[in-house]
Amino acid sequence: MSELSGTARHNISFTLNGETVSGSAEPRMLLTDFLNYELGLTGNHVGCEHGVCGACTLLIDDNPERGCLTFAVQVDGRDVKTVESLAGREGDLNDLQLAFRKHHALQCGYCTPGVLMSLTAYLEHTPEPNEEELRDMLSGHICRCTGYVGMVKAALDVVEQRKAKA
């Protein structure tokens, strides 16, 4: 691939929540800024821009990754999913979202999209975690409001529900 000049904008296009989107960005533009400012997405949040807080976590080719540690040009041609992908078209919440509401797993809701995306990937990867494993996975997120109790309960609830369905 040829080099992209640092001072110019370059066309990129990728799949975002199932639809093809495109735009242009300088190489240095963070994916978080591209989603927020160029595409007008509201679900992906930024809390630290150095990879620690987890607020920006999204799925790239179904891997949970930090949007703030990804340049927009890096996702050219790939599949990106954010929290907007979880609910149905009518806004009907999925099992994880419903459990979050039921267990009061969110307060300000700023960290929540990142946590939901991590859990979405994690429960695919580890469908029946115990509480300790779940908490370990959640260590990649900082929530200043909830003390994590509701998140853990919500996730365990979903694990049970999915087990019952399977």
Add this chain to the structure above:
Amino acid sequence: MADQIDTKPYVGQSIERVEDGILLTGRARFSDHQPTVTGTLHAAMLRSPHAHAEIVSIDKSKALAMPGVSAVLTGQDLTEMASAFLIVIKQPMQHYSLAVGKARYVGEPVAVVVATDRYKAEDALDAIEVEYRVLDAIVDPQKATKPGAPILYEEVGDNVVSTREFSYGEPDKAFAEADRVIKLTAPYPRNSQTPMEGFVVNADYIADTDSYDVASNYQGPFTSHPVMALALGVPSSRLRMRVPAFSGGGFGVKVQIFPYVVLMCLCSKVAGHPVKWVEDRLEHLSAAAAAPNRVTEIEAAVKNDGTVTAFRFDQLDDYGAYLRAPMPGPLYRMHGTLTGAYHIENLAVRNRVVMTNKCPSGMIRGFGGPQMYFAIERLMHRVAVELGLDPLDVIRKNLVPAGSFPYRAAAGALFDSGDYQTAVERAVNEGGLEDLKRRRDAARADGKLYGIGYSVVVEPAQSNMGYLSNILPAEERRKNPKGGAVSNATVNVDPLGTVSVTADSLPQGQGHATVLSQIVADELGLTPADISVNMELDTQKDAWSIATGNYSARFSSSTTVAAHKAAVKVRNKVARIASVTLNVPADQLEFADGKIFAANNPENSLKFYRVAGSAHWTPGSLPDDMDPGIRETGTWSPPELEPPNDQDQINTSLTYGFVFDYCGVEIDRDTGQVHIDKYVTMHDSGTLLNPLLADGQVYGAFSWAIGCALFEEFAYGDDGSFLSGTFADYLCPTAPEVPEPLILHMETPSIFTPLGAKGIGEGNVMSTPACLGNAVCDALDIETVSLPMTPSKISALIHAEETPPPAGGAKQAAPAPAGTGRVIKGSGETTVPAAPDEVWRTLLDPDKLAAVIPGCHSLDKVGDDSYRADVSLGVGVVRGRFRASVDMSDMDPPNSVRLSGGVQGPLGASKGAGNVRLKAVDGGTHVTYDYTVEISGKVAAVGGRMLEGAARIVIGQFFQRLVSQVGGKTAAAGTSPAGETLWQRILRAFGIGR
């Protein structure tokens, strides 16, 4: 568990939140996602790398010439456009949004760039040239009070800018008559709950009306609205503040957004476009706000049976570099409750406000409570230990007696209701204290370090806006008495009879919309889903007052009351309209299931929406004295919130909840890590409006309290360098670190709020650090401990004496420097293959010196023994460009010389000094050197772990190059060494590359 509930009343039930749907789908618009006008510009700030420095000059010409840049403002510019902010005390301490004359903390904004996007704005920051004259900094609050300490405000002449003494009852007599006087020093650290979303401001100057339209995540209190308007020099009606419905946490921190609001307003005025600024995490951690650290010296006069007859406080509260309104709130907001949950009639207090070179303090969750209770509750534990009593018995003996409510505490708080004894006994039984004691005994029998701690707290809510008046003497207060706290909420019914609510509480995740929907639904016989709550606030359209905002647990005991009053007004109006049609007196009508009906004949009914709608559709049919339409605002200020009396007594808050905690902790003997085995927290917060949300507040407060107790502190070096600039250095606890506490409730309604509710969101940040501190002291049998109780700190307490290094065995490493400041010391030696004379000449020859200094682009001799250089320094991938100055002194050719100087650049600043000694030996010169370096600014804030090693590498490079220069070999400059190179051999020789 929250299942949707269909029965009335909704208040008191765990209803799922109406806010959650939009938040969970990612469609909520936080401040950064609010739509902006095309052409909106973006701001970035240049911040001081020094804790204390005179600003000699600022050259912004290069920055202004950069692409996309439309304006650059400095503090000097601000003084021409705006006034200094009003402050709470009468002292000549000027504060503007940018540093004027001197910078007083690391991270203080020095200049602002406005450009087409944030990336370009940051590019331009690197091009602003600031010349500083670095001054000595003062960090420690106690040292700051001493004569000779560096002074922040020469105009004041003293770092202690306010001192007040108070006395209630007869403290001297009580101390004189006491069996024992028990003392403790309780230091409380600097910390903050650091919301996940930082400040966001979008300001638009409207030239036609000389007014400002600001959208931001401001959280009040609106006492700062006039402060901003006065600084901008506009009537306050021309400063329109709009706050979106969703904010990513606040915890009091966002109170301190106001200097940035003013700054963005001025930027917009200069740039001629709306200007937006989004605070980043480094800016937030270094410069947003921290709870004041406090040193409390506290004494209790006690009887041998454990009765405490008096407290004496000496509180030294550290506000950092600026006193931004409403500071020094944390020192006065708890004033009425200085005797805690205890019946103690004698009290002496000295309050001092001290300024230091740190980030300015702010209003952080708990707002003075954590500092105060850490002192009181640690002292009560000491009382028990010293008297050989059980700590819980000492607490029980001194609690405010049941049946004495409303109870007037010594300093004036009027405790509305409670039964502390019952709360304690219930928690003891329901939480299993006896079992916990058995666990402790078993653990101790196993040789483990296990302790139990207790704490009790009275949790105030809804601050009296007069609480700060006590900082003035009574004579002065009388001229302008302040007290009260107004809240507002509006219920609107539209022509189709649907109901919407607005209110002045600016929530940041607490679920206010849900609770308001419950309250209004109950009153109007509707369901919460029928009520649309819009929590946006617009000062040009909505009802607000100076107390407006989200702080001090203001919502549940104030805005709810206003909303309830508004709903009652609507109900009364609708009832009057319905009474005509139904032919039933209004006071005999009931509202339920969307209907209005006669109490004694439910069949005789009308739909709510029809009746309410008629106020719009057929105003002619309304009773003569009734206004058409339905929009009612409830306004409330509780009469109990009076100004302080002449004896300095003040009822600082309206309601007072009660919290009783106990816990068991085990400490790892090897690592010093504190493990929380069990935590029980009992709350009496009056009537619970929504238990699910109430528990959420407890979990959240508890979680932050774990941070305060074990992890979080804004660390500063002795030179004022800031060391906690990342979330890898400022450690917020995550899911594995926060256990789930057992929450217990008791509900004793407040007699001063119509719904009986009190606050619940702050209790644990006051009770939990003290409770854990007591448990750790119990486990280790020690008198005092400071927060955060990090493993390193605990290890120093339990690992009494370090095993000495083996005699003559392994090589002993250089002793590590003391303290945690970023003062880096080191020394080394090497042999250079040239005679001392030649080495000496190299050091003094600018050309040769340039070749020796690592990464040197240019070097100029600027004085006899002074040099200026432009250098690139770094290790690994980390690299930056700096301007360096080097001075040589104490020259004793060719034997020794002292080098001193500093570097400064976008990455930060450093100053240092070193001594180099030369001695002729076989084969050349034996060089020994030692150095002391202080590093400040960005690298110190974000690269803490790396600095020591990095400094060693850079200094190592200097001598490595010296060796090659005088030895005639080529230095490995520019390229990285491969394999076993000269480079590595030399590093080995310096003890660097082990």
Add this chain to the structure above:
Amino acid sequence: MKPKAFDYMRANSVDEAVAGLAKTGEGARILAGGQSMVPILNFRLADPELLIDISRIKELDYIKIDGNAVQIGAATRQAKVMAWPELADRIPLLAKALPHVGHFQTRSRGTICGSLAHADPSSEIPLCLAMLDGEVILKSASGERRLAAADFQTGMLSTAKRDDEMLVAARFPIAEAGTGYAFDEMAQRRGDFAIVAVAATVSASKIRLGVGGVADKPTIVEWGNIAGDELDDALNAFAWELGGYDDVHATARYRRELVRRLGRRVIEEART
């Protein structure tokens, strides 16, 4: 916190990547998982001219057994290695250490080789490679060479890699029967960089102990299979030799305490 401008190249092959390095020289930097590099860029602590993104080079995304070592390509993510079913058998030490490297979310992006190249003295992966006497494979436009772990990492964030070279793989020797492996670390929170990380291998005749987070790079000692006071004395001498440093999280002394105490714990664990 936004990076300075840099040119960007997404390399599709190793040849492309090393050609980019050769052309741009000192100003070029490899971008692998970005979990260390991008925070540094966001803080503007570095200003490379060119970033060469190797994360999509397929030929570097592998785990293979080659001779007596497991060879891991430079685009292979930590999560993939952790999920490799043979990991616990083949490289038990790495299996024990990887869960301590950051978080689920950073491991799903960060690479094994990126951690080695970054050379953070507290990192677990370089400690494991050094403990096992592993190697790295470096490649440039002019050729390929192998370096032993001990020669590769030279100090704080510093390695013997030349500017025109990149890591193409790391080689972890396969576990030997009869040797016990153990790993432990002290970090204040789950997933933080270790204050001190310790690794031990114990066989019938010798003990190897490796420590990260105290000196400028992972440091290894080897003793006969000693125990009791003799072991305590050896641990103490080693702790003093490492020295340690103060930072906001821990004092030098605390670091030495952890060397003595966690050192003993892992040795005991590796024995059993």
